[in-house]
Amino acid sequence: MAFNLLIIDDSESMRAVIRKVVKLSGFDVGNYYEAANGQEALDLLEEKWVDLILTDIHMPVMDGIEMLETLKEQDHLFSDTPVILVTTESKRERIEYAYALGARGYIKKPFTPQQVRSLMEEIMDVSSEADAVNGPDF
Amino acid sequence: MRQLEQSAVSALNQVLETMFYETAEPVNTEVSPAFDYLCSVDFEGETRGELQLRLTRGLVTSLANNFYGEGEEELTEDKLSDVMRELTNMVGGSFLALSEELLGPMSFGIPEVSPIDGSSERESRLPVRVGVRFEVDSELLELHVLGLKGVDGD
Numbered sequence: 001m002a003f004n005l006l007i008i009d010d011s012e013s014m015r016a017v018i019r020k021v022v023k024l025s026g027f028d029v030g031n032y033y034e035a036a037n038g039q040e041a042l043d044l045l046e047e048k049w050v051d052l053i054l055t056d057i058h059m060p061v062m063d064g065i066e067m068l069e070t071l072k073e074q075d076h077l078f079s080d081t082p083v084i085l086v087t088t089e090s091k092r093e094r095i096e097y098a099y100a101l102g103a104r105g106y107i108k109k110p111f112t113p114q115q116v117r118s119l120m121e122e123i124m125d126v127s128s129e130a131d132a133v134n135g136p137d138f
Numbered sequence: 139m140r141q142l143e144q145s146a147v148s149a150l151n152q153v154l155e156t157m158f159y160e161t162a163e164p165v166n167t168e169v170s171p172a173f174d175y176l177c178s179v180d181f182e183g184e185t186r187g188e189l190q191l192r193l194t195r196g197l198v199t200s201l202a203n204n205f206y207g208e209g210e211e212e213l214t215e216d217k218l219s220d221v222m223r224e225l226t227n228m229v230g231g232s233f234l235a236l237s238e239e240l241l242g243p244m245s246f247g248i249p250e251v252s253p254i255d256g257s258s259e260r261e262s263r264l265p266v267r268v269g270v271r272f273e274v275d276s277e278l279l280e281l282h283v284l285g286l287k288g289v290d291g292d
Contacts, residue, residue: 020207088227
């Protein structure tokens, strides 16, 4: 089964690298979509169907936390879409707040294709070894 | 090795090995290379500091090729700057994560990249706490950590 994936990062390079890493990981993606910040992502979600979101936290215009807040507050159509944080952020309280807002996973930059694939499979429940997601792995 | 230095060296290697497929070997050399770029990121918490990387254009090009998996001819100046910002962002983030016990929670700012051309290099008023020179892919790279007043990382 292929999933539509939205990659949100203000760095075009990082979006390209995340896309490359996801391809290398072998995870089955239907369409790739990209946004440079949370607002662009919300705009894109008005028009496209997305199954999984990978988002940075630190971004101009609207950061990843504000986007999660908006998704939660507005009872958005995509409020239940799994969101994975891909970030250099390591402050525990910030990550925990993101989880409280509905984030389902956390990948710290730098990351390997294996880490990306294993978390995406776990969250999308496509691995035979998938377990429940219990929280951030700091 | 002092704790701050150890964290900085580990952070650099963690990022280079995972995202750029390179390793950084600390070197002792009297040769003072002509670096082309200064990358820096500030951090702030109970104290404040800055992490700086100095790189040659040759090394940036090589790292960018590894990062994107593209040929050199496709690398624009914007792409090179973006790669340096990402490198600095990840090294800064990893350094703070590895030093959290010593430094406490800290936030870090937006990475900046500037060319080193003898006139425009940004001066920092903060004292240098860590300074290590590395060899990466046969090119030299310098890493400095500045500031962090009151932190005993020795």
